[in-house]
Amino acid sequence: MKSLTCCTALLILLCLPDPGFAAETTKPRRTIISLLADGKEIAGLVLLPGQGQRQINVDAIKQDWTAEGFHASGHVQLTMIMENATPITLYGDDLILRSEELDAEEAHALEDLRAMGASDQSIRANPAHLDKDAWARQEAIDKANMNRLASIIKRYGWPGMRFAGAAYAKNAFMVLQHADSASQRTYLPLLRKAVSRGEMPASDLAMLEDRVLKSDGKAQLYGTQYESVAPLKLYLVADPARLDERRRTMGLPPMETQLQQMQQMYESN
Template identity: 35%
Template sequence: MSGDQRHPGPGTPVAAGSPGSPPFTRGIRAVPQTGSYWPMGMVPLTRPVPSIAQRRARPQKVGFKTEQVEEDPRRAGGDAANHHPHHPTPLTEEGPTVFDAELRNELLRRMERDQAVRTAVPVGQPLPAEIDKEWDAVEAGNTAFLKEVIARRGWPGADVVGEDAAHAAWMLAQHADADPEFQRGCLPLLRAAVEAGQAKPSQWAYLIDRVRGAEGRRQVYGTQYWTQAGVLRLRPIEDPAHLDERRARVGLAPQADYDRTMRELYE
């Protein structure tokens, strides 16, 4: 997504539903946490935490298969996160993984604030200037925070912060629209986390579509919507005939079900 999305107009993107969470733009607020949408789940904090070497030895998530686009890890050659120019090498330091409760709590707090500002005004109503300003401040602060976390220790995966806070980390990246370079840079990091079992394939799918939309390119998984002349529309998709096959591989509901949900909520 790109551009100012506070007051949708013709051709202005307004929607980007989320697997089990409220959305990412000023136009769309929430998607139900039911059905095939991935819900934010809690995980026990007392379970054994495997080392990075053990996590690498795990098989990939059943059914996870990225598409043949340039973001595909099968074409990247090794651990793509190691080659990203702006961030150090996540999931590469040997040794035990330590659960970070402080980081977990901060990620959850920031996600809660992110959602609070998005639901402060009912859908379809103009944002007051003070909410508009606060929205920008929340997003900027969250982006800066996630940058610092990644630079210091790599992508915060589920073994380090729990599944719910790993979801929050993805959401902060998904909402970093004001910094498209950073947002794109998160793709190989999130992909590596998915392949290590530390993030959800659906999250990677949403971020790919988000980045592609910002670049004016066709999306792969059909997660992003926009308005044209006041009508909610799905953004252009590559190879639409096989869309549901791609969605199923990353754990997303069929496009018709997702589209119906979006229209019930926002038309």
């Protein structure tokens, strides 16, 4: 174990190369970074293979390397620099970094979750210009994606941010959001639990709750579903007077703001 203490801040440069999913000499790894304040986690990052080069700068009073990973403490400043992205800087009291090896099955699951993001949007990205045949192709993709997601869930549980990172966890949600109603009802309880653990954003849960309610012919709670987009018409909402209050608890903007954004989006297409 290495330990170094100084009265001034230390700069530790951690280069985390991308081993890739097909590496022959180095097995892929998941890197988990937790930033704490007053003993509680205030931010977490999960870095996966296949996401490009990553560089992390840590400025802190003390650093320790152990068999479990890396620990920094005392006025921690974490700056993450990812390929083709704006650097992100976070502050806290302690930082814990650990890396875990992925087996072939887990690495394959993560690669499939990555690919789902592109295929989910491959045709529906511009819905105003889709014909019947195009939607049929998208529906076939959606069905295949949901089948694969179901097998991943069966093996690993819901692929939230600690398993799949924020980007791939969002891909899993999009697949479920565009799946059949039976699948949405089946996995809605898992998404609720994932949100309660901080594994998924509450806004995702709001959208799925509303979609299931709409499928059941019931009034939605959070105003995320629409009767039509041309013209823009919101689907039936329960207790409209408290809609913005409910939206706020789920991390959603006021309904008026959301409607303006939707109108602008469809006018630009």
